[in-house]
Amino acid sequence: MKTALTLSGSIRQGSYxxxxxxxxxxxxxxxxxxxxxxxLADFPMPIFNEDLEADNVPEAAVQLAELWxxxxxxxxxxxxxxxxxxxxxxxTITWISRQRPSVFRHAVFGIGGVSSGKYGTIFSLSHxxxxxxxxxxxxxxTLLGIGPAEEALDAEGNPTEPAIIRKVDAIxxxxxxxxxx
Numbered sequence: 001m002k003t004a005l006t007l008s009g010s011i012r013q014g015s016y017x018x019x020x021x022x023x024x025x026x027x028x029x030x031x032x033x034x035x036x037x038x039x040l041a042d043f044p045m046p047i048f049n050e051d052l053e054a055d056n057v058p059e060a061a062v063q064l065a066e067l068w069x070x071x072x073x074x075x076x077x078x079x080x081x082x083x084x085x086x087x088x089x090x091x092t093i094t095w096i097s098r099q100r101p102s103v104f105r106h107a108v109f110g111i112g113g114v115s116s117g118k119y120g121t122i123f124s125l126s127h128x129x130x131x132x133x134x135x136x137x138x139x140x141x142t143l144l145g146i147g148p149a150e151e152a153l154d155a156e157g158n159p160t161e162p163a164i165i166r167k168v169d170a171i172x173x174x175x176x177x178x179x180x181x
Contacts, residue, residue, distance in 0.1 A: 002033045002176065005071040005107075009078035009089035011041040016114035016149040017077040019157025024075050024112065024144075027172045033073065040088055048094040058095065065099035071107055073175045078113045080124035085131065097135045104137040108178045110171050112144025120147030140174035142167060 006025045008017040018039075025035045043060035046052065068074060079086055096103050111128050113121030122145040129139050144167050146152045152161055159165045 002072040003070070004028045004033045004035045004073035004075060004175070005067055006035060006037045006075045007040060007077070009040070009076060009086045009113075011039060011088065015079070016146075016153060016157070017079050019153060020077040020112055020114050020144075020146065021075070023153075023157045023159070024077070024110070024168065024172065027168060028073065028075070028175065031172055031176050033176060036067070036071065038067065040092055043092070045091060045095050048091055048098075053098060057098070061095040061099060064092065065096040065103045068096060068103035069101070069106055072179075073110070074107045075110045075112070075171075075175065076128070078111065078121065078124060078128055080113060080115050080117075080121040083123040085124050085128050089128070090131075093131060093135070102136055104132065104135045106180060107137075108175055108180065109137045109139045110142070110144070110175045111139060112146065112171065114146045114149045114153065116149050117147050120145035120152070138178065138180060140171060140178055142171040142174055144168065144171050 006021045008021045010017045025037050029035050043064045045058040045060050111125050115121045125143045132139050
């Protein structure tokens with residue numbers, strides 16, 4: 001059985017991206033995948049600084065890196081801040097990218113995001129795809145940008161628009177059928 005790790009780049013209460021994380025997790029489970037949903041709030045790390053790295057790698061970075069290495073699929077739901085990836089997610093990826101062996105060479109990655117704007121995090125997802133690809137991640141083709149959030153999701157985080165439902169199905173199919181060989 002394949003395993004998936006899901007997470008959100010937002011830890012605020014009522015986050016639409018946490019709703020997306022949960023929705024994609026349910027769809028992966030329905031596809032026969034064992035899902036482990038985590039919150040980055042449970043993995044606190046200081047802002048990355050190479051001066052700290054030599055003697056003070058946060059235990060959270062080591063634990064999170066092991067989680068990333070031990071799953072076949074990683075789905076990241078990320079908000080968009082000023083057209084870019086949120087600082088929490090950048091800091092997380094930076095810390096775990098320094099762990100060896102690489103945390104990006106086993107799993108297949110899917111990325112999506114929800115925003116209140118009509119472009120639905122597409123700008124930040126492009127940045128996130130580039131960053132993940134540069135460190136060796138295999139990111140599936142579908143970018144799951146959803147917006148505006150108030151119209152695109154119901155209270156439980158389920159998409160209400162047929163086009164978004166199809167994109168969720170597409171990303172789940174890709175995540176369950178692509179592999180690193």
